Amino acid sequence: QQPVQSPQAVILREGEDAVINCSSSKALYSVHWYRQKHGEAPVFLMILLKGGEQKGHDKISASFNEKKQQSSLYLTASQLSYSGTYFCGTYQGAQKLVFGQGTRLTINP
Amino acid sequence: IAGITQAPTSQILAAGRRMTLRCTQDMRHNAMYWYRQDLGLGLRLIHYSNTAGTTGKGEVPDGYSVSRANTDDFPLTLASAVPSQTSVYFCASSDSWGRSLHFGNGTRLTVT
Incomplete structure (x- = not known):
């Protein structure tokens, strides 16, 4: 079963912040985040493991709450280069990585 | 070859025809995957392989088959293509721990 992402789309001005949420009806042991620019392949951003950890990648960070079966991706002081579609992914069994439907992020100057 | 190579880049195929999408990786990754991407539906997993053999x-395996004769290659076959299989297909690989997936550049398939 696919994880559910919200919102489906976000439009920001450069410098604004955004939060993308990912939730699952099944127990989560890890959450992956990927970004895909238009016409390109998805690119790995980060993976979060059990323990409620947070991670950062430049001004992009994420949190993982396995009790709530949720993860959130935080984009701070967004840049034009952050535009794209963001996907969260969760394992539904060994090596069976399933993605959410994606959140399209548009950053305007 | 560096990373994952998919072929062809794009293809227009008549319904009912057989088609094999090729995927080769040179990273010696054990796990490989095939996803299809359709607007509004994200990336959906078709088949995967934990290791050679x-x-x-x-999530959506019907109408598709795969084989994994060796570590490097993971072809996806459409035995008899239908218009609903029009999509962009991505192949990916990861190490045994599944820490991150590396994607190929995709194959855009149109079935008419």
């Missing part, structure tokens, strides 16, 4: 069904 083993394969598994993903």
